[in-house]
Amino acid sequence: MIDFKALSNKYGTPLYVYDFNKISEQYDALKKAFSGRKSLISYAVKANSNLSVISHLAKLGSGADCVSIGEVKRALLAGIPKYKIIFSGVGKRDDEIEEALKEDILLLNLESEAEMERVEMIAAKLGKEARISIRVNPNIDPKTHPYISTGLHENKFGVDLETAKRMYVKAHNSNHLDPVGIHFHIGSQLTELDPIKEAAGIVADLVRSLKAIKIDIKFFDVGGGLGIVYDDETTIEPYDYAQAIFSTLYGLDLTIICEPGRFMVGNSGYFLSKVLYEKVNEGKRFVIVDGAMNDLLRPSLYNAYHKVEVVGKEGNESEADIVGPVCESGDFFAKSRMLPPTEHNDLVVVYSAGAYGFVMASNYNTRPRPAEVAILDGKDHCIRQRETFEDLIKLETMCL
Numbered sequence: 450m451i452d453f454k455a456l457s458n459k460y461g462t463p464l465y466v467y468d469f470n471k472i473s474e475q476y477d478a479l480k481k482a483f484s485g486r487k488s489l490i491s492y493a494v495k496a497n498s499n500l501s502v503i504s505h506l507a508k509l510g511s512g513a514d515c516v517s518i519g520e521v522k523r524a525l526l527a528g529i530p531k532y533k534i535i536f537s538g539v540g541k542r543d544d545e546i547e548e549a550l551k552e553d554i555l556l557l558n559l560e561s562e563a564e565m566e567r568v569e570m571i572a573a574k575l576g577k578e579a580r581i582s583i584r585v586n587p588n589i590d591p592k593t594h595p596y597i598s599t600g601l602h603e604n605k606f607g608v609d610l611e612t613a614k615r616m617y618v619k620a621h622n623s624n625h626l627d628p629v630g631i632h633f634h635i636g637s638q639l640t641e642l643d644p645i646k647e648a649a650g651i652v653a654d655l656v657r658s659l660k661a662i663k664i665d666i667k668f669f670d671v672g673g674g675l676g677i678v679y680d681d682e683t684t685i686e687p688y689d690y691a692q693a694i695f696s697t698l699y700g701l702d703l704t705i706i707c708e709p710g711r712f713m714v715g716n717s718g719y720f721l722s723k724v725l726y727e728k729v730n731e732g733k734r735f736v737i738v739d740g741a742m743n744d745l746l747r748p749s750l751y752n753a754y755h756k757v758e759v760v761g762k763e764g765n766e767s768e769a770d771i772v773g774p775v776c777e778s779g780d781f782f783a784k785s786r787m788l789p790p791t792e793h794n795d796l797v798v799v800y801s802a803g804a805y806g807f808v809m810a811s812n813y814n815t816r817p818r819p820a821e822v823a824i825l826d827g828k829d830h831c832i833r834q835r836e837t838f839e840d841l842i843k844l845e846t847m848c849l
């Protein structure tokens with residue numbers, strides 16, 4: 450049991466708290482599920498890029514899936530070996546490509562023919578052969594929130610099967626490209642296995658047809674996307690996930706790469722804020738807390754559900770919205786929830802805030818971003834200090 454009260458007194462609020470032992474459990478469960486084949490779990494750094502989170506996963510053996518050179522640098526700094534680092538993303542700048550090639554990471558994941566041309570040119574300039582994989586868009590509906598659905602042709606991600614094939618032939622014939630991998634990722638917070646299995650089947654067929662023309666793929670990257678429980682969702686068991694993927698790979702000797710973000714860190718995180726006061730507008734009850742949408746954006750951006758709890762309070766519940774002080778009607782953590790009466794300084798815990806929480810925070814309304822605390826084996830460690838006003842203005846100059 451985490452003592453949220455003690456942590457909020459020690460570190461202040463708003464505050465992020467991560468249970469590192471829970472992260473270990475998630476990693477181990479997934480690694481075990483894939484143990485029947487060669488596999489690499491490459492943590493999607495975007496979900497929570499705190500250096501201590503990455504370094505904790507590095508110690509467990511994880512690789513990293515990165516979407517900017519900044520994330521690649523974080524992964525290297527946190528101790529992920531370069532041969533376990535992937536650089537993905539729909540648009541990479543030339544300097545990012547160059548740096549990734551110089552770092553000699555495992556592979557660059559490409560999403561268009563135009564991008565492949567740039568990578569080939571830059572690799573030629575450096576006298577290198579770039580290891581690449583191509584993101585295939587299998588045109589599958591993942592049945593998740595439209596903002597986090599990526600596997601349909603109407604999304605900006607990846608290339609269609611025909612284009613992918615053409616790109617593989619071109620890469621195979623290039624002196625500066627080595628097409629070692631294939632990739633797909635159909636969406637995030639996936640709770641249904643069938644779309645994943647269908648996508649894996651389509652991509653595995655492409656691998657077989659490439660093999661027939663002597664293009665030998667080594668890495669089969671199934672993306673991330675495994676959903677977690679926020680409310681009462683039925684989620685996919687790691688074992689069933691792995692088995693579904695294995696079932697599509699008959700006759701192929703591949704290393705499976707998996708890029709989970711949310712699954713690894715989502716349920717291990719808590720967002721703590723304190724009640725400032727309550728108010729009632731025409732019969733509608735609001736609990737106003739010191740955390741806001743700039744700290745945790747998911748409810749505002751996706752209307753995402755997060756479980757909330759007022760620590761140590763129960764009974765006499767009535768419906769209320771939990772809202773922050775930011776000047777936007779969209780600034781809320783929970784809507785129409787049954788909550789006990791609250792008082793100044795009561796502690797509100799928002800659950801499942803470990804993924805896409807702090808990383809999506811901003812300084813909107815000149816609000817310093819929260820501190821982050823890790824709990825490992827019952828001990829708390831500050832892994833990022835709370836920002837100060839000075840931090841917020843230090844890059845600005847009053848020159849006019």
Ligand code: LLP
Pocket residue numbers: 493496514537597599634636637638639672673674675708709710711712747751804805
């Ligand atoms: N691989 C690729 C290529 C991705 O685009 C993503 C997530 C992942 C892996 C990791 O997905 P995960 O295992 O975490 O589902 N901000 C949104 C989620 C955006 C996900 C973007 N891509 C949210 O708060 O729900």
